[in-house]
Amino acid sequence: MLLEKPEGLTMAKAILVSAAEAPTPSFANVGPSAAATHRHTPTMEHTATTSMFPNAQNFNIDNFIVHSFKDGPKKGWKTLLKNVACNALHDSSARFDAPKCDEGTRVEVTDELMDWIQDREGPKRLLCMTGAAGAGKSALQQTIAEKCSKSNTLGSAFFFSAGDPTRNNLVHIVPTIACQLGQRNTALRDAIGKAVEEDPLIFKKRLETQMDTLIVGPFQCVRASGGLDSSTFPHAILIDGLDECSGEDNQDELLSAIKHCLLDNDLPFRVFIASRPEWAIRSALENEPEGYLYQLTYHIKLSDMYNATGDIRRYLWTRLRGIGSRSRDRRALPHLWPTKEDIEKLVAAASGQFIYAATVVKYVSERRSSPVDRLRTIIDWTPHDGQQTRPLELLDSLYRVILSTAKELYEAVDINRGRDFLLLVRAHQMNSDGRIEGIQGSTRNYDEIIGLEEGGHKVLFSDLHSLVFVCQDPQDTEDDLHKQELVDIVQSYFDRWKERYQKFGFTEEDLQDKDLQQD
Numbered sequence: 001m002l003l004e005k006p007e008g009l010t011m012a013k014a015i016l017v018s019a020a021e022a023p024t025p026s027f028a029n030v031g032p033s034a035a036a037t038h039r040h041t042p043t044m045e046h047t048a049t050t051s052m053f054p055n056a057q058n059f060n061i062d063n064f065i066v067h068s069f070k071d072g073p074k075k076g077w078k079t080l081l082k083n084v085a086c087n088a089l090h091d092s093s094a095r096f097d098a099p100k101c102d103e104g105t106r107v108e109v110t111d112e113l114m115d116w117i118q119d120r121e122g123p124k125r126l127l128c129m130t131g132a133a134g135a136g137k138s139a140l141q142q143t144i145a146e147k148c149s150k151s152n153t154l155g156s157a158f159f160f161s162a163g164d165p166t167r168n169n170l171v172h173i174v175p176t177i178a179c180q181l182g183q184r185n186t187a188l189r190d191a192i193g194k195a196v197e198e199d200p201l202i203f204k205k206r207l208e209t210q211m212d213t214l215i216v217g218p219f220q221c222v223r224a225s226g227g228l229d230s231s232t233f234p235h236a237i238l239i240d241g242l243d244e245c246s247g248e249d250n251q252d253e254l255l256s257a258i259k260h261c262l263l264d265n266d267l268p269f270r271v272f273i274a275s276r277p278e279w280a281i282r283s284a285l286e287n288e289p290e291g292y293l294y295q296l297t298y299h300i301k302l303s304d305m306y307n308a309t310g311d312i313r314r315y316l317w318t319r320l321r322g323i324g325s326r327s328r329d330r331r332a333l334p335h336l337w338p339t340k341e342d343i344e345k346l347v348a349a350a351s352g353q354f355i356y357a358a359t360v361v362k363y364v365s366e367r368r369s370s371p372v373d374r375l376r377t378i379i380d381w382t383p384h385d386g387q388q389t390r391p392l393e394l395l396d397s398l399y400r401v402i403l404s405t406a407k408e409l410y411e412a413v414d415i416n417r418g419r420d421f422l423l424l425v426r427a428h429q430m431n432s433d434g435r436i437e438g439i440q441g442s443t444r445n446y447d448e449i450i451g452l453e454e455g456g457h458k459v460l461f462s463d464l465h466s467l468v469f470v471c472q473d474p475q476d477t478e479d480d481l482h483k484q485e486l487v488d489i490v491q492s493y494f495d496r497w498k499e500r501y502q503k504f505g506f507t508e509e510d511l512q513d514k515d516l517q518q519d
Contacts, residue, residue, distance in 0.1 A: 076196030077182070077189060080214075083203050084179045085172035087164055090145035090157040090238070094164070099139040099358065102318060105311040106140060109302065113144050116298060117153060117236050117270055124298040125263055125270050128285060130277040131302030133398055133467060134355025137274040140302075141240040144272065148236045155234040155269060156180035160241035162401075170207055170250050177237060178214040184234050187227030191218035207253050211261040219267060230268040237262070242275035251280035255293065263296055277301075277465040303352065312357045313347050319361045320375070329370040337372055345379055359395055399467065406463035413459070424452070424460055 087094035101110065116127055131137050141159070148154035156177040162168050182189035195213050196202060202213050222228050245251050255273075262269050275281045284293040316338075324332035331337060350356040364374045407421040414421075447456045 074193060076193035076198075078193075079196050079200065080175055080179055080182075080192060083172060083175040085158070085166040085176050088158045088160070088167040088172070088176055089180075090142060090149070090154075090159065092159075095142075095159065098142045098159075099136075100142040100146065101136070101139050102315050105315055106136065106143070106306075106308070109140065109300070109306050110143060110147075112300070113140065113272065114147060117144070117148065117272065118151075120231070120235065120268065120270070122270070122298075124296060126258065126293065126296055127270070127272045127298045127300065128281060128293070129272070129274045129300040129302055130281060130285075131274075132353065133276055133402060134353040134395075135302050136308065136354035137276075137302060138240055139354065141238060141272070141274045144236075145238050148234075148238070153234050153236050155184065155237050157238040158240070160239070160244040162241075162244040162246070168244060168246050170245065170254060171203075173239075173254065174207060174210040174214055175203060178218075181215065181219070181234075185222065185228045187222045187225075188218055191222050191227075194218075208257040208260055211257050216261050216265055216267065220265070233268055235268045235270055237269050237271045239271070239273045242273055242281060243278045248278070248280050251275075251278075252284070255280060255284050259293060259296065279462060282465065308352045308354060309347060309350075312350050312352070312354060313343060315354070316343050316346055316357055316360070320364065320371070323361070323365050323371045327371050329372055331372045332370070338375060342375060342379060355398065356395065402464065402467055409463050410460065419451075421460070425464070 086092055089095075090098075113127070113129070116122060129137060129140070138159070141157075145154060145157045157180070158167070158173050158176055160167055166172060178192050182192045192214055195218055199213060202210055205213075219228075223230055239254075242251055242254065245254065258271055258273075262271060273281070283290060285291050285297055285299055287294055320338045320343075321334045324334055324337050346357065346360055360375070360378055363378060364371045366374060403422070403425075410421050447454060452460065
């Protein structure tokens with residue numbers, strides 16, 4: 001029960017009494033214009049069940065307002081909590097070892113992200129950060145979430161994960177965001193609970209309806225009543241790994257709901273989404289008229305705009321020296337190991353992808369083995385039949401999932417049945433590296449040579465943007481000419497895929513023979 005202090009109230013302050021704990025007041029005719037007087041009578045018994053002010057004597061209360069909250073909002077809030085994905089929170093126990101940026105790394109991009117979040121008046125309230133698989137997006141998102149939490153600007157955070165059924169879909173995202181926002185303000189929490197109580201089927205409705213009912217409506221209502229101040233309310237909403245939400249249609253539905261509910265309404269929220277550059281977010285960010293978020297979004301292309309080489313080098317030096325200082329192997333003493341040559345080989349192999357460096361550190365840090373020997377295994381490792389050691393197994397798993405998914409999607413729309421998706425990708429990769437003599441780098445020409453329709457490479461690579469850089473060469477005179485380049489680590493993966501699983505039916509010499517026959 002909330003007693004507000006209107007003009008003329010003689011109490012020093014308002015009193016908040018829980019509806020579950022406080023009795024109904026014993027005053028009659030209580031209302032905005034009514035006066036209630038309680039005078040001490042010697043024969044009156046003062047009990048907790050008949051008075052809000054036990055043992056009080058000789059006082060007056062003039063003209064007070066009573067707001068009585070029954071079990072509705074409490075029951076609704078409890079129902080909301082049952083639909084929250086706790087594993088998706090930035091500080092969830094399920095993410096106790098979540099990656100984040102080491103001190104002194106990714107400083108430039110972190111500063112840019114925080115500047116955008118802190119600029120409440122900035123015209124674009126949606127920031128999309130896209131980058132290749134392993135570029136360090138989740139580590140950046142985790143770092144930003146922790147910074148926002150410390151500065152009291154974090155409204156909510158949701159971390160998708162393809163391997164977790166509680167957070168690889170859209171079922172729990174709106175309740176989880178609404179719950180965190182409600183925890184920032186008691187009046188907003190009660191309004192959200194009331195919305196659930198009034199529509200108990202809300203969690204079965206489409207995403208936009210959920211967002212309107214559980215976030216937009218309650219926030220606007222409480223703000224209008226003076227229950228919160230938009231200028232100071234924690235306003236950052238962070239969503240990581242949109243690409244790990246199952247189904248392109250689901251990803252697009254979330255982006256559309258954010259646009260119509262959070263961006264089109266007068267709300268203080270600034271939404272930061274991190275994702276691989278897959279179809280849903282790419283199509284939304286494309287030039288108008290197709291890209292409905294194009295004009296509304298501050299877009300950071302992580303792999304293109306920030307060179308992570310220096311940060312990766314610093315990360316490897318710091319982490320490997322730390323491992324060496326804790327090792328019993330005297331060869332791993334910090335002044336002896338790792339060598340500069342070792343670090344430079346690793347930096348070159350990483351090709352700007354933090355996940356490679358993180359995988360190296362994880363493999364080398366195995367305590368039961370010498371870090372010196374394990375690092376040498378990575379640097380000298382080459383695949384061959386019967387190879388048991390797999391130091392880059394994490395990378396294998398990541399790229400295998402991406403390639404397998406892209407293969408399935410390509411074969412589902414390919415009008416020419418039976419074409420080998422992996423072979424076609426491999427052929428384009430070899431061409432971009434100039435390994436096939438006598439063939440120009442034009443993908444258009446190469447489409448024709450290997451039997452693709454004109455522009456077929458676009459369809460071929462449409463679901464591989466997290467592995468493939470698609471660049472427009474400004475020197476090209478042909479319209480719509482693109483060059484496809486895979487970073488070195490992906491090239492290495494293709495080599496391992498070919499030799500380990502024998503997925504490719506032709507050698508490079510076979511492809512060159514095929515090209516000559518086409519000529």
